[in-house]
Amino acid sequence: MPDRSAAVDEQAVLDELYGLRSDRFTAARTGHAARARQAGDRALAARITALRRPTLAAWASNQLVRAHPGQVEPILRLGEGLRRAHRELDGGRLRELTEQQRALVHALSVQARRLAAEAGQPLQEAAVQEVEQTLHAALADPDAAQQWAGGRLTRALAAAVDLTGATSRLTRPAGTEAPSPPARHRAGRRVGGAKSAVADQNRREREQRERQERITQARRQAETDAREAAARADDATTARQALYIAEADLTLAESDVERLTGELRRAEAVQRQARRGAGQRWQEADAVAQQARQRAADSAARAKEAGSS
Incomplete structure (x- = not known):
């Protein structure tokens, strides 16, 4: 008899499966499908069995949504702003938003790389590029944005339309x-x-x-602006790296100064102690010499008295 009390929540299953590491997906999917069959819901069991295991890049993109839900709304707003700027041919606004796009995509790809490494699934460069491709698709296409925001991707996304949100055909549709x-x-x-x-x-x-x-012309300008923004971002990255290196060098230098200062203080203490010891030994030797001179004078005086008598 089917166990009706053990009904399976499909949405909960989806949330769980697409939050798992990709190497744990298949076993978990099999277990959920078996429970659905046991509960008598063969249609749900079939749907669960048909679920595709996410690629590593898709899994990492899902983790971004799950770990940083606050980043979803900025992506959606930025994508709409970019598409509006393209439609309105607003070059100034487009340049500004393109810089924001590059900065946000870079920051999110860094977060995805970190989340994957912490989960024991480090991303290779190709997977990181697919994560960035997914983010660019979410910015270019509102449908792709909604798919990404759902956190249940099975593969990396690619924009199906340009940022104007329209096809490139300018001819009259067939049949009219x-x-x-x-x-x-x-x-x-x-x-x-x-x-x-x-x-x-x-x-x-x-x-x-x-x-x-x-x-x-607007697209060419956008491409030029994007290249300029990329160059400035690369310059900023290089500058940050130089700053990090300089700060590390400063830290090492400060450590060396502290160590050498300690050694100098110890050497000065030893020197002062040596000087005090030498002064004391000189005083003792001078006292002994004075005593010897006094004894010699006394002996000479006694010898003189003895000779005169």
Whole structure:
């Protein structure tokens, strides 16, 4: 008989499975599927069995959402801002947001690397790049952002659209036709209508070319700004590394100064002690010499008295 009292919570199972290390996923999935079958829910057991084990990069991306849920909303807001700036061709805003994008993606990828290492699943460079690719996809595509925010990815994400949120095709969708001009009853009007239609078509094509040129120019500017932002970020990283090295060197130098200062103080103490000992020994020797001179003088005096007598 199925154990109805042991009903399995599907959402709880998903949360647990996609929070586990990838090397523990399969065994846990098998156990949950068996419990679902035991509870009589064969459909749930089949759905659990069909769940895909996440790649290492997907698992690390899920851990970011779970360990730092406060980072989800900034990513969603930044992605919307970037897409709006692209749509509005706002170069200044786009440059600002591109810098924020690079900084945030870098910071999150560092966190993902640290979380994975702490969990005993260190990320290789290829996996780190896939984590960054997933974050860029979440910034570019609102659907990808929602998938990432769910914390249940099975593979790295890739943006399906550009940051404008629209496809690149500018042609008319299949199955639609341009409206034909109304029929004219007189030859003169037909000629005039044809000329007007041609003029309208030329104007639309010209506007379309101009619009495409503006979009192309904006994208090129965005790429240039992104490269400049990347260069500045690399310079900042190099500067931070130099600072860390300088601070380490300073710490070592301060340690050497402290050690040498201690040695100097000990040497000075030994010197003072040696000087005090030498002074004391000189005084003792001088006293002994004075006593010897006194004894010699006394002996000479006694010898003189004896000779005179």
